[in-house]
Amino acid sequence: MISNWSNLVARRDLLRELTLAELRSQSQETRLGWLFWLVDPLIMMLIYWGVVVGLFGRGEQYTPYPVFILCAMLPWKHFTSSVIASAKVLRSRDALIKSIPFPTIVLPLTIVLAGFSNFLFGSVVLFGTAIAFDRPLGISLVQLPALMLLQLVVVGGFSLGVACFGALIRDLTGFLGHLTRIGFYLSPCLYGVDMVKDRFASGSLGGFPFSEWIPTIYMLNPFAILFTGYREALFYGRMLEPELWALLVTEAVILLFGGWRLYQYFDRRVIKFL
Amino acid sequence: MSNPVVIDVQDLGIFYRLQQRRRVGIKSLLVGGGLRREAPLLWALRGVSFQCHEGQILGIIGSNGAGKSTLCLALSKILTPDEGKVKVRGEVSTLLSLGAGFNRDLSGRENIYLNAAFLGLSRRGIEAKMDEIIEFSELGEFIDQPIRFYSSGMKSRLGFSVAAALDPEILILDEVLSVGDHAFQKKSRKRLQGMMDRSRVIVLVSHQVQFLRDLCTHCLWLEQGQLHGFGKADEVLAAYVAASEEVDAADAGA
Numbered sequence: 001m002i003s004n005w006s007n008l009v010a011r012r013d014l015l016r017e018l019t020l021a022e023l024r025s026q027s028q029e030t031r032l033g034w035l036f037w038l039v040d041p042l043i044m045m046l047i048y049w050g051v052v053v054g055l056f057g058r059g060e061q062y063t064p065y066p067v068f069i070l071c072a073m074l075p076w077k078h079f080t081s082s083v084i085a086s087a088k089v090l091r092s093r094d095a096l097i098k099s100i101p102f103p104t105i106v107l108p109l110t111i112v113l114a115g116f117s118n119f120l121f122g123s124v125v126l127f128g129t130a131i132a133f134d135r136p137l138g139i140s141l142v143q144l145p146a147l148m149l150l151q152l153v154v155v156g157g158f159s160l161g162v163a164c165f166g167a168l169i170r171d172l173t174g175f176l177g178h179l180t181r182i183g184f185y186l187s188p189c190l191y192g193v194d195m196v197k198d199r200f201a202s203g204s205l206g207g208f209p210f211s212e213w214i215p216t217i218y219m220l221n222p223f224a225i226l227f228t229g230y231r232e233a234l235f236y237g238r239m240l241e242p243e244l245w246a247l248l249v250t251e252a253v254i255l256l257f258g259g260w261r262l263y264q265y266f267d268r269r270v271i272k273f274l
Numbered sequence: 275m276s277n278p279v280v281i282d283v284q285d286l287g288i289f290y291r292l293q294q295r296r297r298v299g300i301k302s303l304l305v306g307g308g309l310r311r312e313a314p315l316l317w318a319l320r321g322v323s324f325q326c327h328e329g330q331i332l333g334i335i336g337s338n339g340a341g342k343s344t345l346c347l348a349l350s351k352i353l354t355p356d357e358g359k360v361k362v363r364g365e366v367s368t369l370l371s372l373g374a375g376f377n378r379d380l381s382g383r384e385n386i387y388l389n390a391a392f393l394g395l396s397r398r399g400i401e402a403k404m405d406e407i408i409e410f411s412e413l414g415e416f417i418d419q420p421i422r423f424y425s426s427g428m429k430s431r432l433g434f435s436v437a438a439a440l441d442p443e444i445l446i447l448d449e450v451l452s453v454g455d456h457a458f459q460k461k462s463r464k465r466l467q468g469m470m471d472r473s474r475v476i477v478l479v480s481h482q483v484q485f486l487r488d489l490c491t492h493c494l495w496l497e498q499g500q501l502h503g504f505g506k507a508d509e510v511l512a513a514y515v516a517a518s519e520e521v522d523a524a525d526a527g528a
Contacts, residue, residue, distance in 0.1 A: 017391035025379040028420070099374035100392045101350045101366065268354045271347075272290050 004264065007103040015106045015113070022114040037121035041077070045070050045129070052190055062192060062235075064133035070126045071230035072189040076223065078119040079155050080180045085111045086159040087166030087173045094274035104270075105263055108163040112156045119151075126234065136237030143233045143240060147226060150252045154222045157255030164266040168273055187223040192231070219244065222251045280363050280444060280475040281326035281349065287357030288344055289315040318344040319499045320357070326492070331476045333490035333507060335483070335514055340496040342479045346370060346448050349477060364474055367393065367442030373433025378422040382413055382432055385421055389436045403439045410465070411435035412458070431458060438465045445469060448479040483511055 008015070027033045048069045052059045062068040086108040090097065097104055130137060166172050188196065193215070200214040218224060225248040229240045291313040319341040326332050334342045347353040348360050350368040375392040376385045386407055390400040400407075408417050411432045413424075421429060447466075470476050470489075480486055486493060486507060493510035495503035502517075503510045 011391075011394070013396050014391040014394075017388050017397070021377050021380055021384065021388050024384065025377050028379050095371065096374045096392070098347065098352060099368070099370040101352050101368060102392055102394075271353060 004103070008105060008109075011103055011106065014102060015109060018106055018110040019113045019117070022110055023117055026114070026118075034121065037118050038125055040118075041070065041074055041122040041125045044073055044077070045125070048073065048190065059191075061194075064129075064135075067126070067130050067133050067135055067235050068192070068231065069190065070122075070129055071234055072187070072223075072227040074119055074122045074126060075151050075155075075226050075230065076184060076187065076189055077122070078115045078151065079158065079223065080184075081118075082108075082112045082115045082155050082159045083162045083180065084173070084176050085115075086163040087176050090163055090167035090270055091170075091274060097271060097274060104267065105160065105260075108159045108263075109156065112152065112159050115155070116148075116152055119148075130234045135234060137234065138237055140233045140237045140239055143229060146245075147229045147233065150222075150248055151226055153252040153256045154226070157252070157257075157259035160256075160259030160263040164263055164270060167270045168266070183223070187221055188227050193219065193224055193228055219247070220251075222248060222255070225251075277328035277330075278363075279325050280328050280330075281324075281332075281477075282361040282363075283325070283349075283358070284323050284360075285358035286322040286345075286348060286355050286360060287317060287320040288341075288348060288353055289317045289320075289356050292316050317499050319348070319496075322496070322499075322501045323358070324494055324501070324504045326475050326477070328474045330492050331470065331478065331490045333486035333493040333511075334477065334479045334496065335481070335486060335493060335511070336496035336502070339498070341499040342496055343370070343448060344499075345494075345496065346446050346477065346479060350446055362444060364443035366444045366446060367437075367440045368446045368448075369437050370446070370448040371433075372430050372437060376421055376429065376433070379420055381419060382411070382417040382421055382424070383408070385432065386436055389433065390439070393437065393440060395439065400436075400439070407435045407439055410438065410461075427455070434462055438462070438469065440469070442469070442473055444475045444477070445473045446477045483515060487511055 023034075027036070030036045032039060045066050049066050052069070053065050059065045059068070089107045089111060090104065093107055162172070162176070166176075196218050197215045200211045225240075225244050228244065229248070232238045232240045292315070322341075322345065334345060336342050344353065346368070347370075348355060349362060350366055350370070351360075351362070352368075373385075373389060375389050377388060380388065383404075386404065387397060387400060391397070411417070411428075411434075413428060413432060416424065416428065421432070424432070478486065478490060490507040492505065493503070493507040493514075494501065495510050495514050503513050
């Protein structure tokens with residue numbers, strides 16, 4: 001069954017059942033159950049807080065650092081867990097794909113949706129931390145639903161593309177861990193975009209060619225805008241700049257459309273490689 | 275006037291690419307050609323044409339690697355043809371393996387919902403049939419246990435019970451009839467007979483000549499991806515048995 005939009009809509013029950021099954025399966029694998037989805041981001045936040053602030057003595061301009069890091073860490077975890085699992089999903093479910101006609105696009109989409117549910121649980125920790133550290137939570141919170149939707153679209157687009165290539169090129173799954181780690185350090189997770197702007201715009205890197213262009217190029221990374229957006233909403237209590245909204249929406253649409261078309265192109269071809 | 279055509283296959287060809295070179299060595303990277311993969315084609319099916327009319331039960335027979343499963347995948351629209359056309363008029367239900375979509379961490383009951391969703395049944399539709407499925411599977415109180423504790427027979431019985439809840443127009447079965455113990459096999463064949471009575475066309479893959487002779491109106495004989503015979507079940511199966519006996523005799527003489 002071809003993974004087009006009408007088939008996906010017709011099989012929305014399957015998408016829902018698979019997502020619920022994935023979440024149930026995850027919670028039943030652990031003793032803490034769904035509580036682990038709250039504990040997990042808390043532990044990660046404590047580790048980064050301890051290392052960056054406690055050990056290296058950095059991040060004073062981003063105080064309170066727990067809120068600052070959670071704003072980036074939660075969407076980044078959604079992204080990495082989704083793309084890494086999507087790269088393997090078609091190979092790991094090959095017996096199923098060769099037995100039952102169904103739009104296989106539901107497999108990576110299920111991973112993205114289950115990861116998004118984990119993200120929403122983690123957001124409870126983020127809100128709790130923001131309240132505990134007395135962040136100015138006000139009208140800026142209205143940005144959150146749009147940011148979350150755009151995050152879902154961006155992660156979905158990436159995951160669809162990676163799912164195809166993961167099935168065709170087995171080596172990709174081995175490299176993805178390294179690629180996402182590079183992405184983590186190139187994105188403003190541990191630091192803010194202001195640091196990048198200061199570094200390159202002020203010319204502190206000396207004769208680095210086209211250094212004034214680097215902050216602009218840097219902001220083409222959709223995660224740079226997403227992290228900035230969450231921080232504007234929950235850390236600073238401000239609105240994200242309109243041009244960054246426009247850029248993020250454009251990138252999200254291009255990524256989803258590109259990922260979708262790529263998946264459709266490889267959809268039936270991939271089966272022969274499994 | 276004959277019944278309407280439900281399955282129309284014209285000059286069907288499906289190939290797989292054989293991956294010969296799987297590793298890129300340092301030498302080949304330096305000298306060149308390491309990343310280029312020689313990929314000869316293996317035609318799993320080629321030049322296969324036949325039509326199936328409403329009311330027919332079609333058996334597919336042939337030795338291992340003949341292309342029977344590939345034909346089922348093409349009829350189920352899991353594989354798309356590389357050559358020719360496959361037209362199937364009606365809703366297809368495929369039983370190529372039982373319980374393929376099961377999640378081992380979930381209970382039997384939760385897996386019924388999941389497996390039914392794969393087969394195209396809605397949650398409401400499956401809830402109406404839940405008691406019947408559980409009773410047919412004979413799993414009793416195990417139904418609420420994670421299926422990682424099930425034996426392979428229990429999983430197959432559950433898979434069959436969900437699949438048997440379907441009401442398909444076109445039913446494609448690939449070697450899934452030997453499920454469970456003798457009593458369950460008898461029960462499952464009876465249930466299948468009911469499904470067959472309600473279906474417009476049934477396609478059965480089996481190595482058991484007598485089974486196909488008992489059930490099928492027509493047979494299709496495949497060898498090495500090509501059509502060796504198609505027609506009335508008795509005639510095709512007789513030709514297949516004769517050819518098999520010739521091969522056996524030749525092997526015995528060699």
